[in-house]
Amino acid sequence: MRLSEGVEWGLHCAAVLAFVPEGKGLPATKLAEYHGVPGAYLAKSLQSLSRARIVEALPGRNGGYRLARPADEITVLDVVEALDGAEPAFRCTEIRRRAPFKIPKSDFQIPCSIHTVMDRADAAWRAELRTVSIADILGMFVQHVSPETITKGAHWLEEALP
């Protein structure tokens, strides 16, 4: 079980986009060169985030991406599900039905025990991700990083914005 690389990119992008001022947008190209990742592929991830209404795209010459909502109203789970899909990792194929002897239908009214357990774990995973917002991520970030780095980042953003 491996999470797509795009999830990591998307989360970092959301963190950067939180600093984009009202009315402006940061082009995908800039986001890509900031993180040192292939721009053409990052665009694909950003499109998924756009479809999920997590970021919004400003078209046109001085366009770009920006958060569609305040950073404290975007959870990490939102980003993960937008990029990775919301289907649970475990897919029950109901192989319990394939036993080589006849089983009454009533036995299958109750969900498969294994399915239940895996779903519970999946719910715990998602619940954990739902408790953390992009704003929280930024909070953890600024708490640990040197003020000098914050300044440099802000400066870089100034130059990158149209």
Place this chain on the structure above:
Amino acid sequence: MRLSEGVEWGLHCAAVLAFVPEGKGLPATKLAEYHGVPGAYLAKSLQSLSRARIVEALPGRNGGYRLARPADEITVLDVVEALDGAEPAFRCTEIRRRAPFKIPKSDFQIPCSIHTVMDRADAAWRAELRTVSIADILGMFVQHVSPETITKGAHWLEEALP
């Protein structure tokens, strides 16, 4: 993020193997036809379980597989990690280091915030799976299924064992 199909098979197999009496083994072929899955591929999963000391293989003519430990000492997490690997789903590639300006090394002493959050969710997922044993799965099973089905299953196992 998708969990391998073999995980489902492995869990169901572990549940069935819990009924194999002391000293005997159930061949992989029988397990495959019971679950209606390709036997050659199921063998691959069973080998992984064998390497992880979750099941043990009895070689020879009347050989087969059996649980290596009592069912209440095998957690669902054991099976999942044996088949899917124990590495966390999220892999941090430290893209925070690639920013196009110089960042002091000290900023990277603290683990990446995003990495931390994802790891915490991963831990919650694994913790949930660790609380459930194969014996618990069986308990949930016999609680809901009709006694008739249990009898049929026991009968099938009688015939399948050498």
Place this chain on the structure above:
DNA sequence: GGAGTGATACTCGGATATCTGGTGTCCGAGTTTTCGCGG
């Protein structure tokens, strides 16, 4: 000088190749059973 208009440059969006890892299959090594033979 100001407004209108066309061209332009830059943006996003979806459709298109490539490649790694899961999926599926095969044959060889090893052990227990079993059958046959001799005592």
Place this chain on the structure above:
DNA sequence: CCGCGAAAACTCGGACACCAGATATCCGAGTATCACTCC
């Protein structure tokens, strides 16, 4: 009738193809900007 031995049949174990989804890339659609022209 019993013990021994060799062959056989069945088991697991690892090495070899195949395919779907993630990765990576491209080109087309659309819009704000800008420059130029005309009034």
